[in-house]
Amino acid sequence: MLRLIATIRKEWLLLLRDKAGLALLFVMPVVLITVMAVIQDAPFKDYQEIKFDILTVDNDHGRLGRHIREGLGGTGQFNVIDTLQGAPLTEAQAQELIADGTYKICITIPKGATGEIVSNANKIVNDISKRMGIPAQLPVKAIASDSLAVQLYFDPAAKKAFKSAIRQALDNFLTQVQTDLLLERIQMQLRSRDSSVHDTFPTIRLKAVGLQETMIGKGKQIDVISNSVQHNVPAWSIFAMFFIVIPIAGNMIREREDGSLVRLKLIPGNYLSILAGKLLFFVGICVVQFYLMILVGLFGMPLLGLPKLQLGVDHLAGFITAVSIGITATAYGILIGTLFKTPNQALNFGAISIVILSAIGGIWIPLEVMPEKIQLIGRCSPLSWGLDAINDVYLRNGNIRLILPDIIRLLACGLLMLGIAARVEQRRIS
Amino acid sequence: MNSIEVKDLHKTYAGALVPSLQGLSFAFPEGSIVGLLGPNGAGKTTTISILCGLVKADSGTVKIFDLPQDAARREAVKRIIGIVPQQIALFPQLTAMENLTYFGNLYGFKGASLKQKITNYLEAFGLEKAAHKEVRKFSGGMKRRTNIIAAILHDPQLLVLDEPTAGVDVQSRSMILQFLREYNRQGKSVLYTSHLLEEAQQICEDIVIIDEGKLIIQGRPEDMIRQHADCRNLEEVFLLYTGHAVRD
Structure with missing residues (x-):
């Protein structure tokens, strides 16, 4: 010792x-x-803590554009920019700003996108109504557009994981808008058939099961x-x-x-x-x-x-x-x-x-x-x-x-x- | 009883073309002061390293006070032998007192008795004022003297010194030689190597000259000089046996 x-x-x-x-x-x-x-x-730092600037060009001026802008803004992760020096942003300006690296991403909502979704939802509801013996009443566009898509522009230097996260979020918003409109049309059709229950007709709720995050471990570290x-x-x-x-x-x-x-x-x-x-x-x-x-x-x-x-x-x-x-x-x-x-x-x-x-x-x-x-x-x-x-x-x-x-x-x-x-x-x- | 008995010692280091020791044998009695001399590469340091158990011989036997230097008795041999290596085997950043206290502790000494022993030795070697000075700030002579104290803290029966006076001034050398005589007078055995033949002639009772790993001659220095009429001192005897060719 x-x-x-x-x-x-x-x-x-x-x-x-x-x-x-x-x-x-x-x-x-x-x-x-x-x-x-x-x-x-x-x-x-968490993506939640960092705010990314996103350019949005809304040529639709309808429900889809509003929903995407509100949805992205509501996450708290994105600053949605849709004007430049007080004027609405154009697609050409946005492309230029992405190309020179000033911004990383731009979302362009095409003209008539909401109309296309509404028409599609009406068509589905009319089809279902017809099979149930209810006369079809909702207006449908004569010719559906095949090439209508929300356009994404990325800075070439943007990370793959970042692009994937944005794409996933937008896909989610699109699905949500389409589902909401479809449910709305179904409700509208049902109400028009039974006018006596017009005020008390229940709202259709799609999301029956949600997500909850719980950490495993003795303590409460998150x-x-x-x-x-x-x-x-x-x-x-x-x-x-x-x-x-x-x-x-x-x-x-x-x-x-x-x-x-x-x-x-x-x-x-x-x-x-x-x-x-x-x-x-x-x-x-x-x-x-x-x-x-x-x-x-x-x-x-x-x-x-x-x-x-x-x-x-x-x-x-x-x-x-x-x-x-x-x-x-x-x-x-x-x-x-x-x-x-x-x-x-x-x-x-x-x-x-x-x-x-x-x-x-x-x-x-x-x-x-x-x-x-x-x-x-x-x-x-x-x-x-x-x-x-x-x-x-x-x-x-x-x-x-x-x-x-x-x-x-x-x-x-x-x-x-x-x-x-x-x-x-x-x-x-x- | 012999203090050292070396018989037919052989050693060739791994990768070496020439053996360091080739059947070296010598012995000297307890209580004597002996000089192990030889030119560079003669095998002096290898012999000392085998004596103290740092290097294993390929063959041959070594006995220290009749104790064979083997794995079973190595610890017992270490207790009766004190080695002063050619290098200053001290921690330069520690003071003389700290160095000696550490080595004393390793020998199992502690407390006031160890401190007293160290103080006595420091006084004997003229180092009392430098006790709390870092060794790296010492002169060459002071380092050599501290190096000797570290080897005698456990009062060994046999003290082996490898060129203890190399690179020191006249005063320090005189003090070291005086100490060796005094230590020997207490009945302790001393084996030392040196290139300073006049010094060896001065203090050694017995001289062993080795070259190319073999014993050349062993005897009292005055007898060696007397045996060779044309030699006036030990250096001339040494050159007679080992030649004038420069060794590296």
């Missing part, structure tokens, strides 16, 4: 004297998560994944924790170069107890780093106008995850410190490998949006296991049982790396 405590004390003193190392471990990660959370705030703080603070905290490989590997190589490692090995007692002291110290540093960044997420981010970090309900599970990530990161540092002969080699390999592991492990962008093959590789990254476990705790209100597979993976990986380092060291002696 004395050897363990003495080693922890020694590492603490060495860290205190290394001002650059202290900055690397504590100041840089705080700056990193703050910068990343701020610059990724907009892309992470949609926290879709903000920048909730992704960036844990993700970049894990990234920063893994950067501990740089001071650890540097520390180990320096000990080997200046001969102090030789002295440590010449002292009676198991060298593993000294290594365990080093491991404990750096795992402790990792955990302190993690919670420092969590504090920034809790108190610093709101000061910058960003959302507050949500921590889930099982804080012990969060702590276990932080310790497990710390053990794996420290073991990786010890492995690099053992494998490489110079600090330069270790620094370059360590830094680049962490950037790669973090990129494929979902730290930069969520793993789910990556190509399938990269996802498969990414799921082998210890940073991905760490992030999964953190998300389980913070977003899904998970407990220890839920994060256990990721914790086992992290610890097994750490043990494997320590085993390889021990084997390499053993071979070096023999």
Whole structure:
């Protein structure tokens, strides 16, 4: 125990004297998560929070155009623009504004669209009435137009998902208007047949079953994944924790170069107890780093106008995850410190490998949006296991049982790396 | 009892074309102060590394105070041997006191008794005023002296020093040599390597000259000089046996 405590004390003193190392471990990660959370705030914001400008050219001046304009405006996600400098927007002006990238989307409602829908609804009602023995009364256009369509113009730079969302919303409005008009016509026909119940005739209601959104989990967190703080603070905290490989590997190589490692090995007692002291110290540093960044997420981010970090309900599970990530990161540092002969080699390999592991492990962008093959590789990254476990705790209100597979993976990986380092060291002696 | 007994030691490092040790054998009795001399690449550092268990010999045996240097007894050997490596095996960012306290803790010493022991050694080596100064700010001589203190905190029966006076000023060298004589006078054995043959002649009772991994000659320095009428000092004896060709 004395050897363990003495080693922890020694590492603490060495860290205190290394001002650059202290900055690397504590100041840089705080700056990193703050910068990343701020610059990724907009892309992470809900579509509900962002308002898109939509140009509308209403050549119909009927019910369809009104319904689309009101429907889009009512979602709160769109600013419907139908005039330019006080005058109604024309199709040519709209096309020009889309082409030069000023606006992303334009919807043109063709002339006679509402009339076409009404005529179609009348035709259906007349057909049904005729089959029921009721004389057809509603007016129908002699020749139906085949080429009438609501026209959409998109900026070529618009994202596929954005186009798809707009198309889906418009399709919904079109269906709704057509259904409403059809039901209205049916009602009208029924009323005209039975004039005695004219005032008390019930309104036909089509939507019998609706949609309700309920989140799964112990707490009441709703949609926290879709903000920048909730992704960036844990993700970049894990990234920063893994950067501990740089001071650890540097520390180990320096000990080997200046001969102090030789002295440590010449002292009676198991060298593993000294290594365990080093491991404990750096795992402790990792955990302190993690919670420092969590504090920034809790108190610093709101000061910058960003959302507050949500921590889930099982804080012990969060702590276990932080310790497990710390053990794996420290073991990786010890492995690099053992494998490489110079600090330069270790620094370059360590830094680049962490950037790669973090990129494929979902730290930069969520793993789910990556190509399938990269996802498969990414799921082998210890940073991905760490992030999964953190998300389980913070977003899904998970407990220890839920994060256990990721914790086992992290610890097994750490043990494997320590085993390889021990084997390499053993071979070096023999 | 012999403090060191080396028999038919062989060692070839992986990838090396030439063996470092080729059947090296020597022994010297408990309580003696011995110089292990040889030109560059003679096998001195390999021999010391095998003596203290840092490197495994391909074949041959090593006994320290009759204890075989093998895996089973390595810990016991470590307790009776103190090594002063050629490098300054200290943490440069720590003070002398912090370094020595850490190494003392690793040997199992702690508290006031350890502090007293360190203070006594620092005074003996003229470092008491620099106790709380970072080692990286020390002069070469101060580093060498602190390096020696770190090796004797556990009062080893055998002290092995690899070029302890390399790169130090005359005053520091004198202090180190004086300490070695004093330590030996307490009944402790000392084995040391050096390229300074005059220094070795001055303090060693016994000299072992090795070259190309083999024993060339072993004996008292004055006897060696006497045996060769044309040699006036140990350096001339050394050159007689190892030649004048420059070694790298």
